[in-house]
Amino acid sequence: MLTSINPKLPMRNKALTKDFYLNKLRFTALGDYGDYLIVIKDQIEIHFFEYKELDPKENYGQVYIRTNDIDQLYQSFLENKISIHPNGHLQTKPWGQKEFALLDPDHNLLTFGQSIT
Template identity: 35%
Template sequence: MFKRSTPILASLNRAETIAFYTEKLGFHFTTENNGYLIFEREDIHIHLFPCSDPAECRNMGCYLYVTDIEQLYAHYQTLGIVHPNGLLKLMPWGLRQFAVVDNNGNIIYIADDRPALKAEV
């Protein structure tokens, strides 16, 4: 029944958010409505709402499921955006994932849920 999900995260700075999502994560900026930003990359959409108080807009995050996680991980490492505590690894629940924290403090887990061998990273 369910087909798709669109995360809605906080944006503390319009210009920095647009730069991060387009230049670092490789998304296309598609729409803005009163500070509400919409980005897309392939079949993934991310929305960000304007927030002026970091204390009110914290602890937000999402999972993005991808293929070729190793290639994306290597690319994001060269850009220096992989979180130091979120390196690529196989999680106990079976996902291979890594983490990026955007310019607003939102954590974005990037995961490949295909079956992986325990020895894989």
């Protein structure tokens, strides 16, 4: 019965969030509704709600995004000068995933992973 999951993450400033996801990560705007934003890339859809009082250092929003070409994705982010999280450079994890992570402007953690098993 369940078909997909679309995370909802907080954003302080829609213009900054939109710029980051559309211009840096190459998502497409799917919906822009006042204090609500929806972006999509391939099969990944992320929703954002406005939370102007958000303290980024206290934000624990996280999303794990699976990919089928982690090496190419990582390289493309490096080439486009997207900041990788200091503790999230591409590496193989003991749980059978190759992953890397980055933070968006509101410190939502985006982890990208691919199974190596």
